[in-house]
Amino acid sequence: MTSGLWITLEGGDGSGKTTQAALLEQWLQEQGRRVVRTREPGGTEVGVLIRDIVLHHRGDIAPRAEALLYAADRAHHVATLVRPAIARGDVVIQDRYLDSSVAYQGAGRVLDGDQIRDLSLWATEDALPDVTVLLDVDPATARERLDAADKPFDRLEAEKSAFHERVRTAFLMLADAEPQRFLVVDATQPVEVIAEAIRARVAQRLS
């Protein structure tokens, strides 16, 4: 049986994760791999309910409550969808994982990043992806993309630029700390150049 692979995509809002996830899925399917595409928050039925709270609740959510909601979504997602898919030998392509919590709830909301990471590791019984792609883009460029898309902003997207600067710095620090797991890609490059860099890393892990 082929062994499974778990790939997560990380980056600020407007960094192009969804486009790259779709291209990677298509390429993997052409290689004959079975792919499960999923995301956090909201990869399961329970997760969809949690996603609605964390992204669309009108009014404040206490930072620790927000962190727990993302961790709860993650616990259910990993246990019921991600682990079974990897065990079957599928490739999981996942939009956001625990690094998003460390960046957004840790650096963004100014909670202790190590505690946030430990919370997610507890929630998932220490599950870490094989490959994490960080699509790095400066928040001003990302904001222009989001404005051009002309969709209403969710609670996190609506945060001010200093918040998004902290999130970006935190992602880069996480990547520095775990170079084996992370691939950092300059997300201002053309879509096809980024896709090729991701394919190269994934191909290396599959061989």
Ligand code: TYD
């Ligand atoms: P995302 O699905 O990337 O948004 P969109 O559907 O608009 O592309 O992510 C939703 C938001 O949730 C994003 O602003 C980042 C935030 N988030 C956290 O703050 N913590 C987390 O742990 C995760 C997974 C996401």
